[in-house]
Amino acid sequence: MSVEINVVYQGELACQATHDPSGIQLTTDAPVDNGGSGSSFSPTDLVATALGCCVMTILGLIAKRHDVDLVGTRVHVTKEMVTDPLRRIGSLVTTVTIPPGVSMEASMRQRFEKAARTCPVHASLHPDINAPIEFVYPEG
Numbered sequence: 001m002s003v004e005i006n007v008v009y010q011g012e013l014a015c016q017a018t019h020d021p022s023g024i025q026l027t028t029d030a031p032v033d034n035g036g037s038g039s040s041f042s043p044t045d046l047v048a049t050a051l052g053c054c055v056m057t058i059l060g061l062i063a064k065r066h067d068v069d070l071v072g073t074r075v076h077v078t079k080e081m082v083t084d085p086l087r088r089i090g091s092l093v094t095t096v097t098i099p100p101g102v103s104m105e106a107s108m109r110q111r112f113e114k115a116a117r118t119c120p121v122h123a124s125l126h127p128d129i130n131a132p133i134e135f136v137y138p139e140g
Contacts, residue, residue, distance in 0.1 A: 044089050048079040051092055054121035062115050072099035091130035100138040
């Protein structure tokens with residue numbers, strides 16, 4: 001399966017990307033520390049966003065199959081850049097927080113954690129990127 005994304009340079013380091021199947025558009029901008037205005041997601045921010053959304057989507061698929069309500073679950077991704085030997089993403093630290101009121105057995109927790117760590121975006125990351133995924137479960 002393929003999906004086409006079309007990108008048009010808007011000037012001043014901004015790009016407009018169009019998701020061909022839906023026509024939905026988004027704009028990117030270079031970050032302030034790399035000459036942009038920081039007015040939107042940077043391309044590397046979109047990698048972090050893709051990881052967080054992919055993890056949540058995979059968890060949602062499993063939750064749906066096992067009748068677990070994950071509404072309110074949060075995924076937080078912290079992206080850190082490195083500059084040596086070249087500017088790139090150095091780490092994407094991901095935390096999944098399951099909201100209070102969602103209880104699950106240890107076997108379901110293991111299923112969620114394994115699935116998150118094998119989501120397509122996580123599996124596509126270069127091995128030099130530190131990309132741990134932590135889960136925070138409600139107490140009790």
